[in-house]
Amino acid sequence: MREVKAFIREKRANEVMQALRAEGFKSLTVSEAEGTGNYTKKSDSPSLRFPLAHSKMSKLEIVCKKEDVENIxxxxxxxxxxxxxxxxxIYVSEVLEIYKVRTGKxxxxxIEL
Structure with a gap:
């Protein structure tokens, strides 16, 4: 199993999610993120919450089969x-174990996703 984690521009998030759903990847997590890096655009502004962050992003996370990573x-x-x-x-990581919150087991x- 793998986890694909992508940081993308906020304005592209809905299109990416719709495209992933169309490909059959319906279970994903989306959250707001802010970041900093080598890239700065004049229209980017410092965050009020994080003084060093300048880019508002969306973070997408999908746990999938190893063979689905390339398509995603x-x-x-x-x-x-x-x-x-x-x-x-886009980051890809190996998922070693998954536990149920309900049972703790x-x-x-x-794992066989």
């Missing part, structure tokens, strides 16, 4: 950017 990354790439600097990053059926 491609969808995010196609719908998440327009070929400009500072559009975000290892979830074998979720």
């Amino acid at each position: 990354v491609q969808v995010i790439h196609e719908h998440g950017g327009k070929g400009e600097k500072g559009e975000g990053l 290892l979830s074998k059926e979720d």
Whole structure:
């Protein structure tokens, strides 16, 4: 199992989510994020909550089968950017275990996703 985590521009998030759903990836987490990096755009402004952050982003997280990673990354790439600097990053990590909150036990059926 893998986790795909993508930081993309807020204005692209809905399009990316719709494209992922159309490809059958319906279970994902979306949250607001702020970041900083080498890229700065004049229209970006410092965050009121985090003085060093300057880019408002959306963070998408999807846990999937190893063989689905390439497709998910491609969808995010196609719908998440327009070929400009500072559009975000995609990380892929290995998921070793999944536990059910309800029982606190290892979830074998979720590991086989």
